[in-house]
Amino acid sequence: MTNRWSRVLKTPVGIAGVGLLTLVLLLAVFAPILWGDKANAVDTDNLLAGPSADHWLGTDNLGRDLFYRVLVATRLSVSLALLATALGTVVGVLLGTAPLLLGRRAGRLVTALVNLLVAFPGLLLVLFFAVVFGVGAKGAVLAIGLAGAPAFARLCQTLVAGVAELEYVAAARIAGVGRFRILLRHVLPNVAEPLVVNVTISAGGVLLSFAGLSFLGLGVQPPSYDWGRLMQDGLAGIYTHPLAALAPGIMVIVAGLAFNLTGEAVAGAFGMSAVTRFGQALQVDTGETPASDLRHDADADRDLVLDVRDLRVSFPGAAGPVHPVRGVSFGVAAGEAVGVVGESGSGKSLTALSIARLVEEPGLVDARHLTFCGTDLLAESDTDQLLGTSLAVVFQDPMTSFNPAMRIGAQLAEVGRHHQGLDRKEASDRAVDRLRAVRVREPERRARQYPFEFSGGMRQRAMIGMGLMGSPRLIIADEPTTALDVTVQSQVLALLQDVRREEGAALLLISHDVSVVSDVCDRVLVMYAGRIVEDLPTADLHTRAQHPYTRALVAAVPDMATALDAPLATIPGHPVDPAQMPVGCAYAARCPLATAVCREQDPALVADTSGRRVACWHAGEPIEMVTAEEATA
Template sequence: MPRRALRTTTGLIGLVLILAAVALAIVGPVFWDSEATRIDAADINAPASGEHWFGTDGLGRDVFARTMVAARLSLTLAVLATLLGVGAGVLLGALPTVLGRRGARLVTTLVELLLAFPGLILAMFLAVVSGLGARGAVLGIGCATAPGFARLTQTMAASVAGSDYLAAAKVLGVGRTRRLTRYVLPNIAEPLILGFTVTLGQSLLALAGLSFLGLGVQAPTYDWGRLVGEGMPGIFVSPLTALGPALAICIAAIGFTLFGEGLSQAASGRAVVRWRAEPTDPKAVPPVPAGTADTAGADDKAVDEKAVLDVRDLTVTFPGGVRPVRGVSFTVRPGQVIGIVGESGSGKSLTAAAIAGLVPHPGAVGATRLEIAGADPRALGPAERRRLLGTKLALVFQDPMSALNPALRVGTQLAEVVTTHRGAGRTAARKSVVAGLGQVALPDPERRVRQYPHEYSGGMRQRAVIAMGLMAEPDVIVADEPTTALDVTVQRQILALLGEVTGGAGRGLS
């Protein structure tokens, strides 16, 4: 994920700012310490100049030098406060997963009570109670951060709590600590890392605020927040005396926030396919055994103008030279059914994903020819590609429950297809949905459009997914083992249904 974050503009800028702040924290006290502590009675409260870039303070000390030196303490306190808050929050949030019912309820109630208090007020209260100074400020910010992180961890851990592997670990007698560190936390680490990065910037701002109010770092030590407070009385005479340290706070906080945003973009961008527009280099592709790569139409190298799907030398490559799909070629004509047969893990689902542009990052798709309804999606812009894949191609997944959003009614999800790609209004979309569910022989479609996916049986959900694919009247249907999770009777019905919707309308099926 960090490498993917560096491929985003925000992540790269954020990392550069963070590295600059860290470098300043390392070398600042080495180069500017003597200048920062030197008192010059003849240069008290001097405005910004070539000799003193940010001016001087009430004792004639150079504010720019003090800003450079203060970077180490400011960043150190921010990291300590964040580690304290994240550590306590993760522990409180994950404990209910491994505790009994009473213990889980007690921890959850504690988190809810802490969330009821405003974070800044709680931080100020704890800072005063524990004693003014850096230690009290770190304790206050850390404790104020913990409840929010606990809620985040609790929400993420709840998705793991009901998993079979965690139940199996409990049956095997795995201890609570090991279940927590081995089974729960690794599976929710990604959003916690994102939150940690953003929280660093927030902690830096909060600590600066406490020091500005006199509740944080105390003299003779100083951080950026204290420097801002010391420069405020003369801000109209020498603005940079206060704005200089404030600018340092902003740059460091923005750096942490941007890097966290970059991590978030990288985490959410896994389903973005990387197209290789150029033809696949035949020399780079390992030889394919005869009879295993080509299917119907592969021997005909001329362009088939009637084909609704034309694939030649399709290759999917992952870093390290891994090619699970190598040199696959086939042609699907209107009304034709093409089946791809192979053992588990041979790349059948990945082939379907490559055609639909759904190969997960960092996979790269290459092909000498890839045409859907006569158009090459690699040659189109993002908007045109979405329209082509959304209207000319329908993809039916293996698991209909994961293909349908459990939080939305089935009718709403099917209507989204026609409203997005055909611009239909609400009334017209509803009529199309009812007709579509009736087309796949779903009983009582008027009532079914108002139901949620969990109210459907397995066969009904698969019929609904097929209906969703047919809403935009596609030219070709790519069915990725659509009967895997169904019993044999329903399997036969679904296969018969696919045959009807394919042959009757002249669609291709793969």
């Protein structure tokens, strides 16, 4: 940050802008003190006198020295412009952050109001508010400030909306951090730079607007005076005494140029790209296994950390609701590691986000039964504290999972302070201890560093450490090794195993990599087109898988025994679009065993005597895998 501000003074534009602005601000502070008496001294012998050695710019109709009056007017002109800019900024930030603070529905009303006001020309709004608030300096400040707020609010809304969707904000939500604290700690610090750039640039325009209102007689009133008022007073003698009107106008140009040049320099240093950057769920016939047939029913329920039955997620679509998750049912026992595999778009991550209550409107989550540690996750009022202490989520990309404007230790400590009532020192000590627990070297020094100073693997370790700030009963890891190389991937997986053993936590591991799940998990859930198609022990994954899709996933992963000259197995076709779900089995179009019954009826997820579940009309039948060459032929 300091380096960026220092770059403002390393360009000709920055030097000129900051130099002029400094001169203007010095005049605003010291001119009334040094020359206030001279500016107000009446000399009836020199009424409307022209320029002379005694009066460089001449005098006004009361014989007052115009040169000193122009200098003294700097304070009122600049201070009123800054007040109007500050008012517009504050109101703009309040309107721009309202959707985040008030929630989606109430925020829509504020957004609609902002859109309505932005549609009106700025000058028209200024004149309207000036009439509403009355003539005078106070009314002018309110008019110009409120007229500039909608455009600033629109920019703020855009920036806040971009940051609010990032994973580190989601991590703060799941940690139970309130909306207001999320705004202050995680959102505003990351949009501050483009907002500062915009404020700096717009201050010059506000100064010009204020001078214009005073010139029209709607701003500063006698006996006070600013540059606009001096221009109006000198307008009557513009042909005989032009400097009386031109001198304050020149000062308006100089001050406006100072603000604009400084703003341009700030924009160049910080990068203008930063400014522009930044229902009810329908019941569906899913064919899912009835709750009474699930092996984790009845007496086993008391041993479950997570119990999910008939979980559904829907989003509005052009042709009706879209259901990317369709009746998912499973349970995770204490200390158990369950893997969820499938291609991209199969609903794995959305299932995890639904459990963690991170699916926001217009997404709609519904379930017949959704409990975590005996607490109903659909009962919103009961889950905030639980999710912040007993449920840990490790996201896919650790770089976007951390707030880049906060130190790692502070982000971990925030969880301890919010949920465990620790003071600042205790929370910091706990954060260092958790970094040490996840094998981060020199945790005291690392805790004082920012996320960009960590490697990808170290950031992922720190993210796991954040989850361990409480006492997690369940860790949801959403593809935690996707962005890591093979060596670091192995270390992170080993760390998750160690944490699971040491903390006694259950693990729900989301991955598209069958080999990763095979190494870590006890049981595997295979998802396709938003539902579970097979549930089996990891030990049986490579040898006793029943569903053709499961066997195709396993065959598509080469191992050390795969012949180098043999063509790789592949799954023909493309995953199903949730918005165009076919009749019957969703995998039928890609399945080599598909028959007429597969295209007409969706098979139910049926459990056998050993507890394995599979949804297929031809479960266990032999198939011939398709190679990559055959698929492209």
